[in-house]
Amino acid sequence: MRPRRAIPLLAAFILLACADAAWADRIGDLSQTDWREQAKRFITLRDPAVRYALAGSVLLGMSCGLLGGFIVVRKMALFGDMLSHAVLPGVALGFLWNMSKDPVAIFVGATLAGLLGAAAVTLLRRTTRLKEDTALGIVLALFFAVGICMVTRIQSLPQGNKSGIDKFLFGQAAALGADDVRLMAIVTALAVVLVCAFYKELLLTSFDSAFAASLRLPVAALHYGLMLLLAFAVVVALQAVGVVLVSAMLITPAAAAYLLTDRLHRLLLYAMLFGVLAGVAGAFVSFLGNNLPTGPFMVLAASTVFALAFLFSPRHGVVMRWWRRRAQAQRIQRENTLKAIYHVLEVRGFAHAHSVSLHELAARRQCAPDAARDEVMVLARHGLARLQPSSGTIDLTQTGWQRACEIVRNHRLWEWYLAHQVSIAPDHVHADAENIEHLLGEEMVCQIEHSLSGAGATSDPHGRPIPSRADMQRPFGTRAAADVVDTKGRMP
């Protein structure tokens, strides 16, 4: 994709990233409650409901981040999505148990429904030719439809306390009670303890299940154990995030962490941290707006974290990579200018070293004198050259001269290598060397030098001398008298 096409994408991401802040302002206008007052209530934690909502958000962020890390590295995102939708009939059944929002009944029902969904997928895969994604899609949609039928049926029932069941669709952290939070804490603690205890085994089966099987690790048991923990995480997050968006809390914080670290244990830690961050931010924003659904706000907060990682992760971030590429392009540009100055000097046999004019450089670079002046100014900023304002001549510093020699040397070494060691025709080697000269590392240079001195060669396939290490140490513009200089000045 071209950078130009990426710009609207970036804009879209930034827009999404700003969404939280922007809506937070609007919510105050829309609902009757004063958002400042609400913010104060949230921050001071006066209200027990706020405390429960906060504790619930932290717990769900931890459990979702932890298990989501495995989802992302095992490429099971659709599985997480399936699981999160499939728990809905279980929620409804748990609600029907005694027609109230009983945390334990709902927990048991939702976990069972999730595991039933997972079993149904396995069964479909074993007994039909349907592919994995189709099987997951069927179970997801069908379980969700059954759940919707049950939820709408419950809502149409005349008796019972129906309030609360609809909160499971988009989540409502403010509806969490002490019982809910206690259960969430127990389940999260269980998940953390189990993952710590079996970390080594989970790591190995996730990375290389064939090798794990050869060690007779219980691969299948670990897989189903992980499914069970995943179902736990979904159920923990259910009330605050809602059935529809739980999968986002599994995937997004972990994917952001995946862009920031190269080790699984750190990935899990970061994912938990981001999950908690997103959970609390979402709970806060939705609390400002009084009874807005929590789930979407948590998801947007998590997406913001991901967008930041996507753009600014030191190693994988899009902006950072663009920045690195730009710095490299600028370096290559500088090196090309230095090389051109060297060539000008070389053509005239390194006489009158301090008198390379802008015009000569411009002619060599095939550009306007103004552009050549700009290039020299860039060199000057990097301490590689000086421009004498009165005479308009260019003077390389010692570093600049060394670098110029080095680049020409790299170019000619590579040409020599291609022509003599790889047996490529001498007229085919130049274009390749134009690129390689900027990339050749010290190690490669040493290797080529070794074979060069082994062959007793001192000049490139075009007959021009290859600057030696000693040349680079000499003052600017001087060369050993013994060096053959090709005064005809063919283009290198």
Add this chain to the structure above:
Amino acid sequence: MNTLLPAFDFQQVFIEPWTANAASSVWIVAMGFFVATACGLVGNYLILRRMVLVGDAISHSVLAGIAVAFLLSRSRSSGAMFVGALVAGVITTLLIEAIHKRTRVKQDSAIGITFTTLFAFGVVLISLYGGKVDLDQECVLYGEISNVPVMAAPLPAALSRVAAQVPVLKDAGIFWRGADLVAPPDVLRMAGVTLLVALLIGVFYKELLASSFDPGLAFSLGINATVMHHALMAALSVVVVSAFEAVGAILVIAMLILPGATSQLLSQRLPVILGLTVLHAALSAVLGLHLGTWLNCSIAGAMVVAGGGLFGLAWMFNTRDGIICRWARRSQQRSEAVPPA
């Protein structure tokens, strides 16, 4: 628990929908049929191309497009909705591509991140401004197919005059309001979309087949697989958005997958599969209406459950690798394998 399953009254469940409530039942079933057919036809290709997850993603993320279109145009006009949904569909595919091609995040996670973000964005917009545009969160999830007949509007007078000459139509009271022929615009629009989808599949049958089966082969035949891909995504967005009001953003996934998956269990030839898809759509629409009437629950949900039931039957009883046939074959083998005493 007995409160969950109301008493089964044959009269109320199977007769009344076609007598007392015929006026609404016809349109609900028609809507369900068209939605399931259009979705099922497109969904067949999603399944063949292993792109079910993408279908899942687009059906979620069009919500953001719809919500933005509602807010900008301040109306439920279908034009704005289509544009919004198409834009959302395009943004979804571009974002997914950007994430999984430019970082090491794998495609499944990229899809998961993208659609949940857009969906959450849509839900936030609706929960903030929903009151103004008559759109609520429940509708987002499972639609309001039972509201479809309420909005029946008169058709052009010329059409009414032609219909008045047709004997069957003339006597069907449900289609008439005075001298005007009436029909809900949603159903008409969905029927149009369904016809369009069927037509496009007919016209581009071999191109779609080739590019779904083997993009390399398609390229050598001069078929641009990328164009086919984007065309399919566009068709998907249009189908999903026109189905949105009836079945919501999530049940539509079932409509996309179930008909195709059921048919692909029963046959391996694409023309037959497409035919079975239409049959599945019709059956699940009718059965869903009765199920929904009986349970007094979301009719769209009931249609999906009915479709799931049909899928279950196909799973059990199909002659190639159905569970029952497998079991029968195995027990037969076992009895044959018993050594003579």
Add this chain to the structure above:
Amino acid sequence: MITPHSAPLPQTQSQPPPLEIHDLTVAYHQRPVLWGVDLVVPAGQLVGIVGPNGAGKSTLIKAAMGLLPAASGWVKVFGGSVSENLRRIGYVPQRESVDWDFPVSVHDVVLMGRYGHVGLMRRPTAHDHDVARRCIEEVGLVAFANRQISDLSGGQQQRVFLARALAQESDLYFMDEPFAGVDAATESAIIALLQALKARGKTILVVHHDLPTAREYFDMLLLLNMRVVAFGPTEQVFKYDLLQQTYGGRLTILSEMAEAVRQQSQ
């Protein structure tokens, strides 16, 4: 009568062979892919398993380790069952079988070789870390020990897998195409490593794709094409007619029967 200076018994009698396979038949989805394999591998040998695509080379080593269920036949490792001797078996899976973007370092992967010694729910000890470091050194990747595995070249990734196998400190190794997609330098480094292992008395079975190099690399060759065509010292087995039997002429009858078996059992 007991003589005080009796010569020790020949090794073949006192110690069971590292690997003994008897009449092993393996099926994938009811379709047999290996028929009646008999094999006795003597200790301290470097054995190449060669054969055309679909000959069942990977299947054979997976079934030998018990990763695939056998339709019939048995496998003995050092005279006992596979599960009794797990710690004496090392395994190098195909390089493509894992996701190299996985967030682990080279050291982490090599440490996985120690998991069989560590036991469930335990942490690797300092000794295990030392072993991992030594193995990384042995394959010449010390400079990369803390790098993420996607930073490595194909050849280096293969060496990581070999280091992990070394860390298992086993006596019998199964390697699935360790030479696939590696550069010439890595290939010679790997073969030197295998020779070093052999010198320590290890037995190594290597699935190998390239027939010309098979001749110089291995002490013994197993020619495989859905059944054992020949097994023996390389110079005896690397014969035109045997190779012709292995590679030339599709085994139409065998594969047709396999298909028939599959259809019948469905």
